[in-house]
Amino acid sequence: xxxxxxxxxxxxxxxxxxxxxxxxxxxxxxxxxxxxxxxxxxxxxxxxxxxxxxxxxxxxxxxxxxxxxxxxxxxxxxxxxxxxxxxxxxxxxxxxxxxxxxxxxxxxxxxxxxxxxxxxxxxxxxxxxxxxxxxxxxxxxxxxxxxxxxxxxxxxxxxxxxxxxxxxxxxxxxxxxxxxxxxxxxxxxxxxxxxxxxxxxxxxxxxxxxxxxxxxxxxxxxxxxxxxxxxxxxxxxxxxxxxxxxxxxxxxxxxxxxxxxxxxxxxxxxxxxxxxxxxxxxxxxxxxxxxxxxxxxxxxxxxxxxxxxxxxxxxxxxxxxxxxxxxxxxxxxxxxxxxxxx
Amino acid sequence: xxxxxxxxxxxxxxxxxxxxxxxxxxxxxxxxxxxxxxxxxxxxxxxxxxxxxxxxxxxxxxxxxxxxxxxxxxxxxxxxxxxxxxxxxxxxxxxxxxxxxxxxxxxxxxxxxxxxxxxxxxxxxxxxxxxxxxxxxxxxxxxxxxxxxxxxxxxxxxxxxxxxxxxxxxxxxxxxxxxxxxxxxxxxxxxxxxxxxxxxxxxxxxxxxxxxxxxxxxxxxxxxxxxxxxxxxxxxxxxxxxxxx
Ligand SMILES: Nc1ncnc2c1ncn2[C@@H]1O[C@H](COP(=O)(O)OP(=O)(O)O)[C@@H](O)[C@H]1O
Ligand SMILES: [Mg+2]
Numbered sequence: 040x041x042x043x044x045x046x047x048x049x050x051x052x053x054x055x056x057x058x059x060x061x062x063x064x065x066x067x068x069x070x071x072x073x074x075x076x077x078x079x080x081x082x083x084x085x086x087x088x089x090x091x092x093x094x095x096x097x098x099x100x101x102x103x104x105x106x107x108x109x110x111x112x113x114x115x116x117x118x119x120x121x122x123x124x125x126x127x128x129x130x131x132x133x134x135x136x137x138x139x140x141x142x143x144x145x146x147x148x149x150x151x152x153x154x155x156x157x158x159x160x161x162x163x164x165x166x167x168x169x170x171x172x173x174x175x176x177x178x179x180x181x182x183x184x185x186x187x188x189x190x191x192x193x194x195x196x197x198x199x200x201x202x203x204x205x206x207x208x209x210x211x212x213x214x215x216x217x218x219x220x221x222x223x224x225x226x227x228x229x230x231x232x233x234x235x236x237x238x239x240x241x242x243x244x245x246x247x248x249x250x251x252x253x254x255x256x257x258x259x260x261x262x263x264x265x266x267x268x269x270x271x272x273x274x275x276x277x278x279x280x281x282x283x284x285x286x287x288x289x290x291x292x293x294x295x296x297x298x299x300x301x302x303x304x305x306x307x308x309x310x311x312x313x314x315x316x317x318x319x320x321x322x323x324x325x326x327x328x329x330x331x332x333x334x335x336x337x338x339x340x341x342x343x344x345x346x347x348x349x350x351x352x353x354x355x356x357x358x359x360x361x362x363x364x365x366x367x368x369x370x371x372x373x374x375x376x377x378x379x380x381x
Numbered sequence: 382x383x384x385x386x387x388x389x390x391x392x393x394x395x396x397x398x399x400x401x402x403x404x405x406x407x408x409x410x411x412x413x414x415x416x417x418x419x420x421x422x423x424x425x426x427x428x429x430x431x432x433x434x435x436x437x438x439x440x441x442x443x444x445x446x447x448x449x450x451x452x453x454x455x456x457x458x459x460x461x462x463x464x465x466x467x468x469x470x471x472x473x474x475x476x477x478x479x480x481x482x483x484x485x486x487x488x489x490x491x492x493x494x495x496x497x498x499x500x501x502x503x504x505x506x507x508x509x510x511x512x513x514x515x516x517x518x519x520x521x522x523x524x525x526x527x528x529x530x531x532x533x534x535x536x537x538x539x540x541x542x543x544x545x546x547x548x549x550x551x552x553x554x555x556x557x558x559x560x561x562x563x564x565x566x567x568x569x570x571x572x573x574x575x576x577x578x579x580x581x582x583x584x585x586x587x588x589x590x591x592x593x594x595x596x597x598x599x600x601x602x603x604x605x606x607x608x609x610x611x612x613x614x615x616x617x618x619x620x621x622x623x624x625x626x
Contacts, residue, residue: 224495231488241471242489
């Protein structure tokens with residue numbers, strides 16, 4: 040039973056590894072694949088606080104953006120290789136996330152959401168209006184740019200394929216960590232806090248400390264993704280990083296797929312990204328924002344018809360079918376008189 | 382039962398809670414002796430739950446002092462009191478709806494068993510003890526009221542407390558269920574725990590408690606053996622005769 044659960048993910052992973060080797064994938068399609076994986080990664084990072092712990096952040100762009108700027112600046116100004124720079128950036132961003140999260144942790148969750156959303160707006164204002172921050176030139180509204188080169192030791196590749204494998208590895212890492220969390224004490228505490236803080240505290244859970252941990256882990260991974268993104272496109276655009284669209288999209292992807300599940304953010308990101316892509320391809324360019332509108336509509340449909348998202352819905356259906364099968368066999372065996380305890 | 386507080390395991394002195402202008406609990410002195418079952422009774426809105434909230438650190442006191450094993454707890458917090466050995470249930474059941482029954486109880490068990498496999502075993506043992514093992518894998522929100530109440534008790538028990546505060550775990554159950562849960566409470570005490578129990582069902586309380594404290598409108602109006610309480614005119618007037626049954 041236990042092994043069976045692993046078969047499908049392993050097959051999917053093998054397929055993902057072999058995909059660019061077996062097929063020749065063009066440059067633009069490769070970019071699309073990398074973007075999808077990155078969104079899956081970001082949605083999974085959001086899930087650790089937004090899904091499991093109930094810290095419903097509307098501003099994960101804060102951490103993505105900070106990770107991107109820090110990694111880029113460390114690379115350009117301090118010659119730090121992005122492999123280390125991403126880690127440093129993620130650690131710093133994690134600490135920052137606790138500092139800004141701390142005052143809001145004691146508030147009701149709606150205020151936490153609003154606070155993260157407000158802070159996202161502030162970050163955007165700061166990074167678009169200041170050319171230099173703490174004496175570092177971050178480019179102001181033009182964004183932070185550097186010229187791409189070919190230097191594998193600094194995560195600079197002439198082909199896109201290495202980026203594909205890096206982000207795939209990062210996705211696998213965040214999924215493994217999420218999986219490990221959900222099965223550990225910490226993960227049960229996260230979910231207990233999400234359901235009922237007071238009851239959790241009465242059972243010995245240190246609510247504040249665990250919220251900080253969830254926030255740190257989630258911001259850490261989000262920032263790593265930001266750092267990767269910066270190295271991938273050699274550019275950080277403050278209005279994209281700290282814009283509403285990115286943060287909301289990451290949240291929607293996770294919620295539509297199924298927050299609080301391992302595969303929800305992966306499925307959700309794949310679905311929403313594909314739909315957004317199709318809409319932007321075929322919609323007249325005068326209608327920009329249509330993609331966001333449509334993902335918003337999908338979110339509403341999900342909230343109405345599939346509370347919990349796609350994954351729990353599918354799991355429920357399967358459970359129901361299995362249940363009725365089990366019942367049928369039991370009834371056959373006991374001649375319909377089974378005293379099953381309901 | 383001796384009443385001097387020298388051997389009290391948990392005690393509150395001058396415990397007071399104000400909600401704005403309302404004094405929900407007014408300078409109540411209360412103590413729980415080792416291995417005792419203390420009944421806490423009083424009409425609806427008397428302040429029983431609020432008193433529990435302060436004894437368990439769920440709510441800060443406006444005034445008063447809490448002692449555990451004779452030592453003053455300067456700033457009682459529920460998670461810390463739980464670690465020290467005070468467990469509680471909620472009158473309005475608070476299941477973690479995103480977890481199964483077993484997992485709900487595991488959240489309690491983790492405080493003594495850090496490893497998931499050990500916490501799961503411990504939680505399962507507790508479920509067996511309260512007769513809920515059949516529902517172990519149902520969702521926390523899919524239970525009937527009696528099952529929910531037993532899960533509340535199971536979660537608190539899983540924290541392996543020395544003191545257990547039970548807030549109306551009998552209310553709303555049918556006579557068979559009441560009998561079962563009373564049996565369970567006696568067993569728990571026999572296992573060495575000290576218990577304060579809030580209940581409306583008078584007969585159950587008279588039967589179960591070693592000692593009873595009565596509060597009315599936030600004030601303690603009587604304290605004594607069940608027989609004394611049953612014949613106390615003040616209690617009869619304010620509680621038994623006050624339209625409450
Ligand atoms: N959080 C609160 N805020 C304001 N008033 C409260 C709160 N909790 C309880 N009260 C009030 O305090 C009084 C005592 O309530 P409670 O302790 O629940 O009584 P009991 O458990 O004895 O029925 C009631 O008048 C109730 O309305
Ligand atoms: Mg009450």
